[in-house]
Amino acid sequence: MADEKDREKDQRREALKLQSRVRGMMLGLALGDTVGAARGRPPAGGPLRAGVSTQLACFTAEGIIRASVRGNKKGICYPPGVVMHAYCRWAALQGIEVDRMRRRWVTVDDRTWPDGWLAGVPVLAERRGSAPATVTALSTIEPGGYGTPTTSRGCHALTRALPFGAVGLPGARQARDVAALTHGDAGAQSAAFHATVLVHHCLRQQTAPHGGQGPEAGEPVRSALSAGIAALRARERSRGGVLTDDEHDRLLTALRYAADEPAHAGRLARLAPDPTAPSALLGGLYVAASFPGPGEVRAALEFAAGAPDGDSVACVTGALLGAVHGVEALPVDLVSRHELAWVLDTLARDLLLQCDDSPSGSEYLRGWDPHWWERYPGW
Template structure:
């Protein structure tokens, strides 16, 4: 079992580091990356104007997902009605507010811990599907989708679901969180699968067995065949001798959900005991480098724990204290000590 701070922090900090490493090269081709950073590609965090390596909407929305989960469970205890999906949706509206959109005066939701963190009030190329869906002020669900999008914005934010729920619940909760803004079933399944992988790792499995169990769970769902095949391809490529660049190109660019999770699974399996190697592989390609970096960091960070993430990266990371606090709160929320909701009234 990995129900300790070091692994919860490892998951969220690992994701943030992958996000920060990939952010400067997100819209660059591999050739452009190598031209600017050398043949190995980008390998060091770029320090921004605030003196820290910057994270993007991937980390921001991951934090707000966690806040929504915590509020949902708090509401369930205090009022007897959970409505976790609605609470995550409201958390995403608070994220939208940090992106410069006006508050909706008809909603009494603009409070809590994260909305007070000024470092979150910055736009780092947020996904248009997330922005558009939330601006419409309508919450999507699996049964009532808002659109037909399966952009990776629906999957890069759901690692907290895997930290908060046991595997048997994480898949469906991941799908629910995805459907709030993205309507395509493959996006929902990708988010469910990613949450399931994280939850399985936290239950004590290694990465390989977590992915294998996820494939079994995924195969129970209608229209999952193409995604199952892509993940199996990622597994096979991770065990082969082809270069990272060639393998990732075969899996896609990561702009859509199933490609993003496939790339993350490939990198995490190939470098399961090497956080630095996994992250570097995940961001140095011609695609959505910050999202594939973030998801890879979530997986390998959950597996290895914070202590195995290089200090040269954690010491430079934006929002480090906020991320670790949220990770700790997710851990406390998972426990059965009976009083966690009293400790975090800000949620």
């Protein structure tokens, strides 16, 4: 009996640790987006504003949950299409092609749309920067289709995809497929895939206790990133995937530079020279490995903000470090003032709950939460 109780306690502790890390990943990407937009100097007081990458990441997480709900209830689902529907709800809230969006998704005259609880968050209806490739692709959407992807290599293919890391390797494949619906550039699609694999390995990495200050405090971050790169290499070799030799070398080079030349502004500018998805990936990897300790998150975000496109680099940096160290390592004064902190925290918890327990039930089993379908309609 004692052994069984100990096992149950260990399982609860592991579940809480994973929850902290997924919360850290979601809130970390948002803090990075905000600090990056402020060039490393967010206002000293008042609410901290969310950026467009954070808005889209919220709808990515919601779309992942709704895709899982649909799969459990209907037995068939195309997750990238469900996430694309989530981006259409974001666009409608923003006032972008509202009539087109309704024609595509609303087949019943009296249906309330956009639906789901996320559509009721006022901040998500405010313009917080541009996502040109996403908007352009959504603006070509027609009934029965998902629009025409652009040729863009832009960073939003990656930054909005980071929540897929919580779903593991299937999520990484879905991140690549979702990127392909709006960003036709193969490099952008690959970067979204690679970033979500790295996030997944950060979420699953063993860590030292919070507050460690010696060299060993940084080992979990570097070990997780190294393991993620190795897993990408092994997987792509065995399946003939999308990780080219050049991409593999660039990832390893960024990691090596973090060990040999950490926190070097010139090096960061050369690794991440523009607002593209590959730059966000390499820049975020370099900065996270340059500031790997649990007490270095603020310094990491401030340094990442100095990149030519600080928003995207800091966004990736925050997601990686938050995924390894958990929400407790994030600067409390910043998290507590972020206007979407509660929304991001709720999405992180609900994402894990859906993956673990399916509160709305399935095609054959009755759910235990009567409100889950209303919150996350499975379509």
